[in-house]
Amino acid sequence: MNTDYETVRKIGDVLNDPKEPLAGRFRALFTLRNLGGQTAIDCISKCFGDSSALLKHECAYCLGQMQDKGAIPALESVLRDENQETIVRHEAGEALGAIGADSVLDILEEFQHSEIQEISETCQLAIQRIQWLHSQKKHDKSSKLSANPFESVDPAPPAEETTIETLRERLLDEKLSLFDRYRAMFALRNHNSEESVKALAEGLQCSNSALFRHEIAYVLGQMQHKVCVPQLMESLKKLEENAMVRHECAEALGSIAQDESEDILKEYAKDKERVVRESCEVALDMCEYEQSGDLHYADGLIKVQEAKA
Known part of the structure; x- marks a missing residue:
């Protein structure tokens, strides 16, 4: 969606303003997800410094759903950050799997051995998802999968x-x-x-x-x-x-x-x-x-x- 830089930034300001009601910040977040682009990614990534684990977790989810490789550095940083809550780090791992780039396999393989079960399981699933995508491309299989009526990744x-x-x-x-x-x-x-x-x-x-x-x-x-x-x-x-x-x-x-x-x-x-x-x-x-x-x-x-x- 073609939206000017300043407009996207203003929506990002709502997302990153702790004085705003949480529900309004969520709505701003999903607006940024729908708009896409690097400016939206930057606004969402800035929010990983917030105190709300719920909001940060949702930010990671949205970056994964956007499937933009521009979000990979921020997501890798969150997954590595032991000061972030487990729910946030898990979602960062899942988002890396949703983006599905080969470049994220190294960090996923590293954290599939995490002592935190939710993180290790998430990274194992993300690796298997990427491997499955590779197998589909390699064998050029005609898809027998049921359609996803919810359009989520x-x-x-x-x-x-x-x-x-x-x-x-x-x-x-x-x-x-x-x-x-x-x-x-x-x-x-x-x-x-x-x-x-x-x-x-x-x-x-x-x-x-x-x-x-x-x-x-x-x-x-x-x-x-x-x-x-x-x-x-x-x-x-x-x-x-x-x-x-x-x-x-x-x-x-x-x-x-x-x-x-x-x-x-x-x-x-x-x-x-x-x-x-x-x-x-x-x-x-x-x-x-x-x-x-x-x-x-x-x-x-x-x-x-x-x-x-």
């Missing part, structure tokens, strides 16, 4: 089309590699049916990987189906659950935007974990957006243009 390709029950079994089989289970996860998401939502929601009870459970919550939020609201609420309420999982459950509830979700989001907006509190705050803004019928969540450009007028 995912950490693993969906499994080749198969039955929901078979995919459910793969999803829940903790003996399989995480990459295979992720492939089943995204294939179930792409089925986009009530039956596949129910199968995915069972994954919130899997015990061996918080990263896996957090991704389950993420895809349930993408699908926006109310049948999984009880399971998402249950996971959000679990104080012993990893904060990464609880945060993603909160955002999924905001995206699904049911009346019953609003009460629990308001309750856990007072949670002791900052990333959970802030996720509930952002989720309530998402609820309001989904229920309003407004066409623009990423409204940073509109607001800057209105200010100019």
Whole structure:
């Protein structure tokens, strides 16, 4: 999208202003993601100095979704930075995998051996994603993959089309590699049916990987189906659950935007974990957006243009 430098910078100023409401900063971030280009990347990268792990994590996510190699240096720096929160470093690793450049393999291979499980698993998945992309190019395979109706860049390709029950079994089989289970996860998401939502929601009870459970919550939020609201609420309420999982459950509830979700989001907006509190705050803004019928969540450009007028 062709937008002048000063306009992009003004949107970046909103993103990087800690005095701005968090929900408004999120909207500015997604506006920058949609605009793209190096100026937007620079604005987003500047935000890695913020105090909010949630916002920084979302910045890394957006840089990955942009798939612009110009973001690689900032993402590598975040992944290496032990002062950054695990949720932020994990997302930087996932974003490097989403960009998919050969040049990121060295750092991913280094951190696949991290003592922090969420980081090591993320980097392993990112390596496998890049290797899978290479195999597709090498063999010039005609794709048998189901279409992605959500248009996101995912950490693993969906499994080749198969039955929901078979995919459910793969999803829940903790003996399989995480990459295979992720492939089943995204294939179930792409089925986009009530039956596949129910199968995915069972994954919130899997015990061996918080990263896996957090991704389950993420895809349930993408699908926006109310049948999984009880399971998402249950996971959000679990104080012993990893904060990464609880945060993603909160955002999924905001995206699904049911009346019953609003009460629990308001309750856990007072949670002791900052990333959970802030996720509930952002989720309530998402609820309001989904229920309003407004066409623009990423409204940073509109607001800057209105200010100019």
